[in-house]
Structures are given as structure tokens and as C-alpha cells.
Amino acid sequence: DIQMTQSPYTLSASIGDRVTITCRASQSISSWLAWYQQKPGKAPKLLIYKASSLESGVPSRFSGSGSGTEFTLTISSLQPDDFASYYCQQYDSYWTFGQGTKVEIK
Amino acid sequence: EVQLLESGGGLVQPGGSLRLSCAASGFTFSSYAMSWVRQAPGKGLEWVSAISHSSGSGGSTYYAGSVKGRFTISRDNSKNTLYLQMNSLRPEDTAVYYCAKDRGTTMGDAFDIWGQGTMVTVSS
Numbered sequence: 001d002i003q004m005t006q007s008p009y010t011l012s013a014s015i016g017d018r019v020t021i022t023c024r025a026s027q028s029i030s031s032w033l034a035w036y037q038q039k040p041g042k043a044p045k046l047l048i049y050k051a052s053s054l055e056s057g058v059p060s061r062f063s064g065s066g067s068g069t070e071f072t073l074t075i076s077s078l079q080p081d082d083f084a085s086y087y088c089q090q091y092d093s094y095w096t097f098g099q100g101t102k103v104e105i106k
Numbered sequence: 107e108v109q110l111l112e113s114g115g116g117l118v119q120p121g122g123s124l125r126l127s128c129a130a131s132g133f134t135f136s137s138y139a140m141s142w143v144r145q146a147p148g149k150g151l152e153w154v155s156a157i158s159h160s161s162g163s164g165g166s167t168y169y170a171g172s173v174k175g176r177f178t179i180s181r182d183n184s185k186n187t188l189y190l191q192m193n194s195l196r197p198e199d200t201a202v203y204y205c206a207k208d209r210g211t212t213m214g215d216a217f218d219i220w221g222q223g224t225m226v227t228v229s230s
Contacts, residue, residue, distance in 0.1 A: 001171075032214075034216035034217075036151075036217075038151075043204055043220035043221065043222055043223055044143075044151065044204075044217075044220055045220075046209070046216055046217060046218045049209060049215075049216040049218075050216075055218065087150065087151055089151075089153075089216065089217075091214055091215060091216055092214075094153065094156075094168060094170075095141065095143075095153040095156070096153065097143075097150060097151040097152065097153065098150070099150045100150045100151070
């Protein structure tokens with residue numbers, strides 16, 4: 001099974017900050033990686049697919065990069081609506097999620 | 107509007123059974139693979155099961171190790187509905203269960219549409 005490890009577990013940041021979340025796969029997954037945002041009590045929302053493709057309707061301040069085993073999600077300028085949890089997911093072999101990163105207000 | 111609506115959750119005793127349903131609308135249900143994903147209280151997301159776009163015996167099914175042999179995924183494309191039959195339920199199966207749609211028509215993709223979730227509680 002492919003394991004996904006996210007870091008950090010929690011991130012404290014201020015409005016306007018540049019935020020980066022990292023996701024590492026236990027083996028190469030090419031670019032078969034997605035990023036989701038989840039707010040409390042709500043379903044996850046797809047932000048990025050195929051490592052760097054922005055889902056329709058998602059603000060351009062979100063971007064993804066990486067391939068193989070190392071991936072990053074970057075929020076270029078953190079907005080009030082961005083305080084949430086973020087999950088990476090591999091879909092190269094079945095589906096596995098990272099443990100999540102909670103972005104909190106500093 | 108593209109929508110998924112889960113139902114069937116509730117309180118069940120350990121060892122009991124429950125069947126979840128997910129009604130799809132706003133897209134060609136029969137063209138997309140579907141999955142169930144769960145989230146235990148205060149925890150992260152866990153993929154549970156997936157099924158290819160075909161109904162009946164023509165469909166391929168996949169399961170996480172934690173539910174294999176206890177859960178069965180199925181779909182009825184004539185009713186635009188996805189199901190999850192859960193047997194031999196354990197307290198650790200307590201979670202919100204989401205259904206989710208594959209983004210593309212080739213199986214093995216990110217999930218672009220999610221339902222609102224249905225809560226399953228396994229407790230005596």
C-alpha cells in the first residue's frame with residue numbers, strides 16, 4: 001500500500017502569508033496526486049488534480065507542484081476563507097489520503 | 107446542478123448491518139466510477155471502497171483492507187444510485203461516510219464531487 005505523509009500537521013499563519021504544505025508518497029506516484037480543502041462539518045472540496053492542475057472555480061492563489069514522491073500545495077496569499085484543513089490524496093494505486101494539515105489563524 | 111445525496115446512516119450495535127445509499131443527479135451517473143470515503147470523528151479521510159462505472163456483474167469493485175469481506179459496494183445505474191452494504195460493523199467503523207464521484211470517465215481519478223455525508227455510529 002502507498003502511504004502519504006503530510007507536513008506540517010498544524011500551521012499557524014496570518015492573512016496575506018505565503019503558505020506551503022508538503023506531501024510525500026512512500027513510492028513514486030508520478031503526478032497522480034490531488035489536494036482537497038475541508039472546512040468543519042463540510043465535505044472535502046477538490047482544489048488541485050494531477051499534481052498541478054487547478055480545478056475549475058478554484059482561486060489562482062492555490063497552486064500545486066511536484067512529481068514522483070514529493071509534492072507541495074502553495075497558497076500565495078492567505079485569505080480569511082482559506083483557514084481550513086488540507087489533504088493530499090494519491091490515486092496511482094487505489095486511493096490514499098495524507099493525514100491532513102490544519103491551517104489556523106496566527 | 108451536479109449533486110450527490112447520501113442516506114441510510116444511523117446508530118447500530120456492534121455486529122449489526124446497515125446499507126447506505128447515494129443518489130446522484132445532474133450528471134451521467136453511468137459514465138463515472140464512484141467511491142465511498144469515511145471520516146471518523148476528529149480524524150482524517152479514509153478511502154473505503156470504489157466501483158467502476160458498470161452496474162451488475164460487469165462492474166469492478168475495490169476495497170480498503172479494513173473493510174474487505176465486511177462491506178459490499180454496488181450501484182444501480184437505472185436509478186442513479188450508489189450503495190454500500192455494511193455488515194459485521196465494529197465501533198471503529200463509526201464515521202461520517204461520503205460518496206464521491208471520479209473526476210474523469212477513466213477509473214482511478216481524483217474526486218470532484220462529494221455528497222454531504224451520512225453519520226454511522228456503531229455502539230451498544
